[in-house]
Amino acid sequence: MRRIWKHLRIGLNWITGGWRLFRRNPWTLGGMGVSAAMVIGVISPIPLVGALLIALLAPLLLASAYLAIDAVYKQKMALPASLRQPALQQSPRQLVEVLRQEAHLLPIMVACIYSLVVVLLINLLVRLLLGEVWVANWSNLNLASHLGVLAAALLIFTLYVLLAASLIYALPLAFLRDEPLIPSLVRSLKASRHFVVALLVLLGLLLTPFLLGAIVSVLSLWASYLVTFALDAVILPVVATSLYCSYRNIFGVKEVLNAPGNR
Numbered sequence: 001m002r003r004i005w006k007h008l009r010i011g012l013n014w015i016t017g018g019w020r021l022f023r024r025n026p027w028t029l030g031g032m033g034v035s036a037a038m039v040i041g042v043i044s045p046i047p048l049v050g051a052l053l054i055a056l057l058a059p060l061l062l063a064s065a066y067l068a069i070d071a072v073y074k075q076k077m078a079l080p081a082s083l084r085q086p087a088l089q090q091s092p093r094q095l096v097e098v099l100r101q102e103a104h105l106l107p108i109m110v111a112c113i114y115s116l117v118v119v120l121l122i123n124l125l126v127r128l129l130l131g132e133v134w135v136a137n138w139s140n141l142n143l144a145s146h147l148g149v150l151a152a153a154l155l156i157f158t159l160y161v162l163l164a165a166s167l168i169y170a171l172p173l174a175f176l177r178d179e180p181l182i183p184s185l186v187r188s189l190k191a192s193r194h195f196v197v198a199l200l201v202l203l204g205l206l207l208t209p210f211l212l213g214a215i216v217s218v219l220s221l222w223a224s225y226l227v228t229f230a231l232d233a234v235i236l237p238v239v240a241t242s243l244y245c246s247y248r249n250i251f252g253v254k255e256v257l258n259a260p261g262n263r
Contacts, residue, residue: 004197011201014249018242025072025079031091032068033237036061037229039095055119059111063104063171064097065240066247070176073244098175107174107181111167114185118163122156165192165199172247191250198246206239 022029039061043053079087098104129152169188173179192199213228 007197011198014242014246017245018238021241022238027084027087028068028091029237031088032094034233035092035095036236037232041229052116052119056112056116059115059167060108061095063108063175064095066172066244067097068094069241069244104175110181122159165189168243169247202239202242209235
């Protein structure tokens with residue numbers, strides 16, 4: 001229990017550090033958050049292919065976010081007032097920053113294809129296990145079908161978490177340290193497993209717009225979209241900066257993953 005509480009505090013510390021980092025340059029990072037929220041908002045409702053497109057773009061957006069956040073971290077100061085408007089105007093371009101460096105093109109293509117293939121396999125697994133039950137009306141299902149859908153939902157959630165766990169640290173290792181991508185995926189999984197409780201705190205923050213949007217949708221569907229978009233615009237960059245802080249904490253100058261204080 002003490003270890004759980006310790007890792008909960010670690011997760012909260014990452015969010016605190018991420019918020020401070022976000023406030024150092026909210027114009028670039030906030031602009032990227034608004035742009036990313038718009039992209040997700042446009043793509044996600046597309047039937048059949050929306051989730052696949054998001055899976056394809058997610059590594060590209062997150063890797064570019066890491067590059068921008070790393071630059072903000074190295075500034076060691078708040079952005080001067082004279083540079084705020086240019087930073088805001090250029091922020092949408094920052095979403096594809098990783099594509100501007102030739103050495104990053106092949107790794108980011110591999111990461112995007114990897115994410116797409118895994119999500120496609122997850123969707124195929126759902127169809128294989130449940131067929132039309134997954135999209136059926138719950139009121140028409142018996143207890144066994146309800147339990148089957150819930151078990152499948154838990155399996156899908158776990159698989160998506162594993163996919164995210166393999167990418168969240170592989171991307172900064174590959175694009176900030178120029179380490180090989182495939183071994184970085186394994187290292188990311190191992191680090192995520194060790195700090196799973198702390199990362200669940202970040203996951204809870206990431207799910208906040210979806211949960212609040214679902215609550216507001218009872219009153220108004222359009223209000224739900226607005227609430228989700230507004231929260232995503234802030235929470236997406238804050239989660240990204242928090243993940244960056246966790247990356248620096250885990251893979252700092254001296255490896256701390258196996259240090260006694262983190263066991």
